[in-house]
Amino acid sequence: MRPQIVLFGDSITEQSFRYGGWGASLTNTYSRKADIVVRGYGGYTTRWALFLLHHIFPLGSTTRPIATTVFLGANDAALPGRTSERQHVPLEEYKENLKKIVRHLKECSPTMLIVLITPPPIDEEGRLKFAKSVYKEKAMKLPERTNEVTGTYAKECVEIAKELGVHSVNLWSKMQETQGWQKKFLSDGLHLTPAGNKVVYEEVVKVFNGAWLSAPDMPSDFPHHSEIDPQNPEKVFEQRCL
Template sequence: MALCEAAGCAPSLRWPRVLLFGDSITQFSFQQGGWGAALADKLVRKCDVLNRGFSGYNTRWAKIILPRLIRKGGGTEHPVVAATVFFGANDSALKDENPKQHVPVDEYLANLKSVVRYLKSAEVPEDRIILITPPPLCEPAWEQECRLQGCRLNRLNSVVGDYASACMQVAQDCGTDALDLWTLMQQDGQDFSRYLSDGLHLSPEGNEFLFSRLWPLIEKKVSSLPLLLPYWRDVAEAKPELSLLGDGDH
């Protein structure tokens, strides 16, 4: 049987997806040791993990681009089984020091709700969505970065905390899961600076911290997913197409 004929006889595989939507902390998550890379490794041959992180973006821009990333009615062949929404590190920039990225906290809250509403309209219900708060800000380290860029300190940890609270409020109002990274990393007065590479972005230890808290939330959404296509020892030796062109759920 010719290859194209064989393929034509088999149903196409429904390859589920996990969507990671966020700013630079999401964009960088596929770097070595990143939390997104760890998710992709955990879920290999069960679903694709899509990195849709955009460095420097805030929720004002995020809600504009989201319809270009996931379209309504397109989830039949590649259903989104889980989605993380991880913004706030840029929204919380101080207006006087960084007006381009700054988004007022009330608007940030409304924008997050818009993102959740759109995802629901695109067949990603609230029980598949996880909102992640921005991590805490280590002001001394980030101030050094700002000076290197020729500007003054443009974020404050206390202000980031206001955005984290707003994010948690959206999760409660919308019925989604949430991961309060800002609070968890500062729990019991621990030194959270080790979780950050430059005061803002995650260090290797910070990536590990995030993954260890996020995975239980993801796992409960994907636990029923089968391994796609048979284990190699289970492939029929004489006629492999009998194994490989079935429903693919093994």
């Protein structure tokens, strides 16, 4: 069986197989090398994600992922007293939830490559514009997320990764290295454009390649067609697959 790479997260992961999505790009890169399994849940926080762990990553499973990305925090960082306050998770709880997720994954498989991805930066103007398009005159005057607060969650995500000895992608910082990132990388102030998805894809692949999960170095699951002798096709399958 092909090994599995699981993408675990919120809507940014759920949407990763859309046109230009980072999950779709990973599938292309790891074609015939590994199956990319998307487990993204729009609107979810780390608090709610904890209820999914034993279902998605059962401890007794014999088919454990070789790698998992954990992309949560954008919803946790929603501000209390504003439109998305039901999703707000206090920073200290967010940190503890991330630790619980990582510890469960390590218990599931001590050899699993774990990558924590920080929430992306927030374009507050873009969020306000999006809110007005949805709620019209009922839209709040203040954005439900701010880039500064989201940055504190991103910082802690990176610190948790260091503390627990796993990898991380600081998407919040990386995207802001590019001038005009607000419109270039974000479609509604939060979710990703194809260019934003490309940043996630490139950063995740960089981590994979720097670890032990470089696609070119992984074996294909069955022989390449050029290896098949049309007069004796079973030979290569006997050598490679038995």
